[in-house]
Amino acid sequence: MEGVFDTATITFSFNSELLKLDNFKPCIYYYNEDTQLLEELPDQTIKDNTVSVNTTHFSKYILLNKYSYDEVWKEDIRKPSENYNNMDIVFVVDISFSMSYNDPEYIRKTVTNGFVNNLRNGDRAALVTFRKNAEIKQELTDNKNDIVNAVNILHNDDGYNDFSGTNGSLGLYTAYKLFDDKVNTDKVIIFLTDGEDTEITYDYNNIISQAADNNICIYTIGLGSSIDENLLKMIASKTHGKYYKSDVATDLITDFDAIFNEYTDYYTDSNNDGISDYFTALMCSGVLVTGTGKKLFQGIPMSEIQKNSDYDNDGIKNGDEVKVIFDSKHKKVYLKVISSPVENDTDKDGVKDNIDQNKLKKDIYEHGAVVYNNLVYPIVVPDCRKTSLDSTDWKTDFENHDKRITKGILEFVVGSLSGMSFDDNTDLKSQGIYAGPVILNNIKSEKKVDCMLGSIFSSIEGVSNNLEKVYDDIKINIILQSSTSQRRAFIQAGTYKNSSIYNQYAGSIPYSAFWDSCGGFTFSGSVMSNNISKVYKTLTGDTTDYGTYDINILVDKRHKDEEYSSYLWINKEKKLVENPKIYSGDRVEIVQLNFLGSRKKSLYSLPINTTCKVSNEYRAFFDDFMTDNNLKWCV
Incomplete structure (x- = not known):
């Protein structure tokens, strides 16, 4: 579109x-x-x-x-803590006359004191009672005895005075006002009532809104059969607390235990994974889910999760793979996924989560990647291929190319470098030789030297019978670049810029295979010319006799200003591959010579081979470099 x-x-x-x-x-x-x-x-x-x-x-x-x-999303889940170490909790207790028959044994006192006595050091508690009015029986304090004493002396209204009745709104509002928003603590209210309000001083919706805005969590408990259950559920739900129904007073024991256990689990991280036991339990039960509703731990026993801090053994703690988030816009508590806590390769791209830069997106490393200090650097191979030759097939793949051309080129290379000639039965592919303006493998049969450097300079050096010098001139460099958005690696290989190879050949006159540039005669003219003639006729089908043949290598002068002559990378088959730098001035020509030995006519331009496999010897050299520099492949 x-x-x-x-x-x-x-x-x-x-x-x-x-x-x-x-x-x-x-x-x-x-x-x-x-x-x-x-x-x-x-x-x-x-x-x-x-x-x-x-x-x-x-x-x-x-x-x-x-x-x-x-x-x-129907379940009530507490909002995640702001990483505060302590809690302020206010107990709001109904003491209206109806409590005389709903809780005649004052089980309210027992369960409240039990909760208080088990608070952690630094936690503070307060007590507010309500009937028609509300009273602060104890301000927030960390002195447990003061709270217990205040609880012990509370008593029910007699039902026959000016304060008789029920006004839960006033009790809740009074508790809300006890909190100081400048104090960095988790703030909780436990609101216990046994009936509907007979009088309402403050609008419940306003109280709920103010509590939610100030991150105050309210647990509500309805005792008996005369409660406004819908109101209590709404208060708990909208403040990320929970509603409990106690049919009889003895049920308060179970309900307070449940709230206390939740309180304990909320601040406990048994396996030190960065997720509290409270949220871990909700994940295992399938209540706490991702933003799309996925249940990450469902079906896995909590005991298995709690065995260690890293369930999937990927080197990342569970709490660093998922975060419990509260979204204020949609009023949802959910799991935000950084990586899966149950799979060590979340995006299944072959890179473990602990080093994967994009854990949720499958990375396709077209040219492989390098791992350094547990960071993945995708390899970037600059496009150094410049089309300028007459060949219509610029990206010639000599492994899969037409065998007639391959045979001719290989025969030329071996014939010109070692003075040999092959018959039609020779297994050319097994020689592992490639050709182009960059000759990628030079074989000296008498020395059995395998040198595949992917550099036009190494090929010339090879022709000059100085193969041993090539390895002296090898230089490998890996540039690791990091930014806030990405990491990348450039892996360069080639000869030193100050090498004699550069000084002698880059940007020089065309190099002739017939005559060594150093001035020495390389091979007998007849053998050389004969081999090149056979290559030319095989490639073109032209049987014309042009007399004396030669091969010219032209080196673009831009190579002289470069420190490296090729790039290395890993292909999809996990093979080390070389990408030589090729410029428009790089050419390999079969030419006709005149009787003085000078170039008379260009007969054929050999196609350029832009990528190749690297020899085992070169791979070993590079692997040593990777090991020495604490690098490894990631493909």
């Missing part, structure tokens, strides 16, 4: 029979890549068996049953 557009209409279709169900409502959501949440799009239109919506942003969209999606 061409052009620019600001809005688009998205339409999904569904089975219209589903509309007959009471619990079905089609709804379009988009995936917010920043929050990792599915967000409902506004103003959707349902017509027949389609649902449509206009959108101004472009993302991944999905059609879901809204009832099923909302069901995932």
Whole structure:
């Protein structure tokens, strides 16, 4: 699609029979890549068996049953702590007359004191009682005895005075005002009542909103059968607490134990993985899920998770792979995934999460990657290939090229370098020789030297019968570059810039295989010319006799200003491969010579081989370099 557009209409279709169900409502959501949440799009239109919506942003969209999606988020989950070390808790206790028969044994006192006595050092508690009025029986203090004493002397209203009645709103508001938002603690209220309000001083919605805005978590407990259960559920849900129903007073023991255990687990990290036991339990039960509803630990016993801090053994603690997040816009507590805590290679790209830069996105390392200090650097191979030759097949693959051409080129190389000639039965491929303006392998049969450097300079040096010098001139360099957005590696190989090879040949006159540039006669003219003639006729089918043949190598002068002559990388088969630098001035020609031995006519330009496999000897040299520098391949 061409052009620019600001809005688009998205339409999904569904089975219209589903509309007959009471619990079905089609709804379009988009995936917010920043929050990792599915967000409902506004103003959707349902017509027949389609649902449509206009959108101004472009993302991944999905059609879901809204009832099923909302069901995932129905559980009340406490908001994650702000990493505070301590808690302030206010007990708000109903002492209205009805408590005389709903809790005649004052089990309220027993369970409250039991909670207080088990608070950690540094935690503070306060006590507020309410009937028609509300009273602060004890301000926030870390002195447990003061709290216990205040609890012990509380008593129920007699039902026959000016303060008789129930005003839970005043009790909650009084507790809310006890907190100091300048004090960095987790703030919790436990609100216990046995009946509906007979008087309301403060609007519950305002109290809930203020508590939520100040990160105050409210647990509500309804005792008996006369409670406003919907109100208590709303208070707990909207402040990320939890509602408990106590049919009789003895149930308070179980409910307070549950709240205390939750409090303990909330601040306990038994396996030191960065996720509290409270949230770990919710993950294992499938209650705490990712922003798309995925249940990461469901089905795994909590005891297995708690055995160590790194369940998938990828070198990253569970709490560094997922974070418990509260999204204030959508009022959701969920898991934001950095990497999977149950799979050591989240994106299945072959790179373990502990060194993978993009843990959620499968990286395709086209040219491999280098690992250094547990960081992955994808290899970047600059495109040094410049088309200038007459060949229509610039990227010649000599492994898979037409055998007739391959045979001719190989025969030329071996014949010109060692004065040998092959018959038609020779297994040319087994020689492992490549050709082009960069001769990638030079074989001296009498020395059995294998030198594949991928450099035009090494090939010339080889022709000059100084193969042993080539290895002296090898230089390898790996440039590791890091930025906030990416890492990358350049792996360069070649000869030293100040090498005699550079000084002698780069940017010089064409090099003739017939005559050594140093002035020495390389091979007998007849053998050389005969071999080149055979190559030419094989490549072109031209049987014309041009007399004396020669091979000219022309080196682009830009090589003289470069320190490295090629790049190394790993291909998909995990083989070390070389990418020589090739410029427009690099040429290999078969030429006709005149009777003085000078170039008379260009007969054929050999195609350039831009990539090649690297010899085992060179690989060993490079592997040593990797080891010495604490580097390793990642492919």
